[in-house]
Amino acid sequence: MRKHKTEVVLADFKEVTPHVHKYFGIDAQDKSDVYEAVENGRGVYEAVKRHLDKRQGIWIFTGVGLDDFAKFEERHFSAVIEVLAKEFDHVVIDATPGIFFSSTYAALKKSELIYAVLVPDRWRLEDTAVMMEFICKRWNVGKDRFKALLNMADSEEIDVNTVERLLEVETFPVRRGKKHITQDVAKIAKAELEKETGMGCRIRTTGEVGSFGVN
Numbered sequence: 001m002r003k004h005k006t007e008v009v010l011a012d013f014k015e016v017t018p019h020v021h022k023y024f025g026i027d028a029q030d031k032s033d034v035y036e037a038v039e040n041g042r043g044v045y046e047a048v049k050r051h052l053d054k055r056q057g058i059w060i061f062t063g064v065g066l067d068d069f070a071k072f073e074e075r076h077f078s079a080v081i082e083v084l085a086k087e088f089d090h091v092v093i094d095a096t097p098g099i100f101f102s103s104t105y106a107a108l109k110k111s112e113l114i115y116a117v118l119v120p121d122r123w124r125l126e127d128t129a130v131m132m133e134f135i136c137k138r139w140n141v142g143k144d145r146f147k148a149l150l151n152m153a154d155s156e157e158i159d160v161n162t163v164e165r166l167l168e169v170e171t172f173p174v175r176r177g178k179k180h181i182t183q184d185v186a187k188i189a190k191a192e193l194e195k196e197t198g199m200g201c202r203i204r205t206t207g208e209v210g211s212f213g214v215n
Helices: 032-040 044-050 074-087 102-110 122-138 160-167 178-195
Strands: 008-013 052-055 058-061 090-095 113-118 146-151 171-174 202-208
Touching: 008 074, 008 102, 032 044, 032 074, 044 052, 044 074, 074 090, 074 102, 090 102, 113 122, 122 160, 146 160, 160 171, 171 178
Parallel strands: 008 058, 008 090, 090 202, 113 146, 113 202, 146 171
Antiparallel strands: 052 058
């Protein structure tokens, strides 16, 4: 996405065990100042900005670790999203596994586009369909906001057509291997950016099928 001249921030919303900072060589930071700012109703913008690091052309908001996990609620994560959405063209959120985490709830409620990432296994596919229906009905999240990424799409068990037929959402294949992953994800980003010309800021959520309650 950065190659298309857009300002991008990747926010790690995996509670308890965030990982994004490890990939980018960033030290994990205590987020108690963000919590206090939201509680006090002032200084949220400054607190969130203090936790932004730029790596490889994109900005990173590191995750909430175990020490802060217990006190952060949906409103704290929502406040972070609101700050990031005002600052960047695109906010990409890596959501935590399990739909009952407050971080996942905040991300799903505020995202314009949600990618459900699943592997080509029929049990994962069926469970994802159930959880998507739950999210749409119970959390009032429109089905039109969902798309699917079929990881390891070169497997023979489940193909893109099967996923689209069961989930009733547009599905993109991502093949095995670093080279294929890079090529396929680049195509997806390009296609989405071309569709949204003139639509302004979009907030995106990604997560393995585990984000819908399956390990």
